[in-house]
Structures are given as structure tokens and as C-alpha cells.
Amino acid sequence: MKRLGVNIDHVATLRNARGEFHPDPVQAAKFAQKKGADSITIHLREDRRHIKDFDAKKICSIKNLFVNLEISIKNEIVKKALKIKPNYICIVPENRKEITTEGGLNLKKNNNNIKSIIKLFKEKKIRTSLFINPSIQDILISKKLGTDCVEIHTGRFANLVKSKKSIKKEFLRIKKCAKLADNIGLKVHAGHGLDYKSTQLLSKIKEIEEFNIGHFIIGESIFFGFRNVINKFKKIIKS
Numbered sequence: 001m002k003r004l005g006v007n008i009d010h011v012a013t014l015r016n017a018r019g020e021f022h023p024d025p026v027q028a029a030k031f032a033q034k035k036g037a038d039s040i041t042i043h044l045r046e047d048r049r050h051i052k053d054f055d056a057k058k059i060c061s062i063k064n065l066f067v068n069l070e071i072s073i074k075n076e077i078v079k080k081a082l083k084i085k086p087n088y089i090c091i092v093p094e095n096r097k098e099i100t101t102e103g104g105l106n107l108k109k110n111n112n113n114i115k116s117i118i119k120l121f122k123e124k125k126i127r128t129s130l131f132i133n134p135s136i137q138d139i140l141i142s143k144k145l146g147t148d149c150v151e152i153h154t155g156r157f158a159n160l161v162k163s164k165k166s167i168k169k170e171f172l173r174i175k176k177c178a179k180l181a182d183n184i185g186l187k188v189h190a191g192h193g194l195d196y197k198s199t200q201l202l203s204k205i206k207e208i209e210e211f212n213i214g215h216f217i218i219g220e221s222i223f224f225g226f227r228n229v230i231n232k233f234k235k236i237i238k239s
């Protein structure tokens with residue numbers, strides 16, 4: 001059964017635009033869980049542009065809520081995450097100037113660092129994931145680094161779908177990576193830039209067990225409501 005992780009970073013973006021308390025990401029996390037989200041994803045960025053430390057702390061302390069905390073490899077963030085104790089972590093690349101996470105991790109460059117971060121979280125029984133590009137080489141390196149899961153960056157695929165360009169090559173690339181990862185014992189997740197159509201297409205890849213979706217869910221909720229959008233995604237990933 002595929003799972004839906006709802007990324008609520010942009011509830012915080014909206015709240016921060018006013019510098020006040022509404023809409024509250026804690027309320028969004030509880031609401032999304034009640035309406036069928038299998039987990040909640042939040043990204044504690046180095047610049048704290050959306051989720052703040054107090055959000056992460058509160059959200060990770062909600063009972064019976066599975067929280068996937070996205071973190072960079074920066075020492076300060078790693079230390080904070082170990083203290084906050086989410087259920088899961090996903091290590092992502094971070095670049096101050098980017099609008100959103102633009103690509104997967106550079107595993108070769110950060111090999112030792114990532115390996116020791118994974119070890120720290122595994123010692124605390126926290127599930128680990130690496131956000132990577134759909135690359136055979138990165139799947140193989142991920143396995144060597146000892147992660148439990150990989151999250152395949154679907155940004156390029158999602159953009160091809162949105163611009164109605166040919167998706168065949170990128171779809172097959174993702175499928176091949178997902179199959180290899182599954183074969184060597186890694187759990188496979190997917191995320192970034194997904195909407196209904198791209199999620200529906202990728203749902204056909206049976207090895208993908210979890211989708212993490214944020215911006216489209218929050219944006220679409222303005223028109224159709226958070227509950228309805230979550231429901232629609234649940235139906236799509238089940239079909």
C-alpha cells in the first residue's frame with residue numbers, strides 16, 4: 001500500500017508572510033493526519049524561511065503522528081534534529097539562494113559526512129532517507145552509505161508532465177532506479193514538484209512506497225480544500 005506524506009512547509013510560508021500565528025502548521029499537521037495523510041513532512045531549513053524551530057518541536061511531539069524531518073548536512077541542523085527526535089529524517093541538499101530544493105544530494109562529495117549522519121540517526125532508531133537524483137550510481141552509493149530509504153527527486157519528471165513534453169525517458173529512468181533500489185533492499189520514496197497527473201503516472205511504479213507532496217497540495221487547497229485534496233491524492237496513489 002503506497003503512503004502519502006503531506007509536506008506542510010508552505011502553511012508556514014503563509015503564516016510567516018504576516019508574522020503572526022495563522023495559519024498554524026501544528027494545526028495543519030493534525031488536520032492532515034485526521035484526513036488521511038500517512039505522515040507529515042517538514043523541512044527545517046538553515047535560513048528558517050518557513051518551518052521554525054518551535055514548529056518542528058511541537059509537530060514532532062504530537063502523539064501518533066509520523067513526522068519526516070528534512071534536514072541538510074549542516075552540523076547545527078543535524079544536532080537540532082537529533083534533539084527534536086522526529087520519526088524519520090530525509091537528508092536533502094541545501095543552497096541558500098534556491099527557491100526550493102533543486103536537485104538531489106551530491107553523494108560523492110559528501111560521502112563521509114552523510115555516512116556518519118545516517119549512523120547517528122540509526123542509533124536513535126530514526127528512519128533515514130536520502131534525497132537523490134534518479135541515477136543508478138546514486139542508488140548504489142546510497143546503499144553503501146547505510147540508509148534505509150531513498151527519495152527520488154521527481155522535479156524533472158513533474159516539469160515534463162506540466163509542459164506536456166515527452167516523459168518516456170525520465171519515467172523509465174525513475175522506474176529503473178526504483179527497481180534497483182528495491183532489489184538491493186532500499187525502500188523507495190518519491191517527491192518534488194508533483195501534482196495529480198505526475199503522481200498518477202508515477203503510482204504505476206510498484207516499488208515506490210511513499211510520495212511526499214507539498215506545494216501543489218497547499219496551493220490546490222485554496223480552491224478545493226485541504227481535506228478534498230488529500231482525499232484525491234490518496235485515491236490516486238491507491239489506484
Ligand code: PXP
Nearest residue numbers: 101131191192193212213214215
Ligand atoms: N521531497 C523533498 C525531499 C523535498 O525537499 C520537497 C520540497 O521541500 C518535497 C518532497 C516536496 O516538494 P513539493 O513542495 O514541490 O511538492
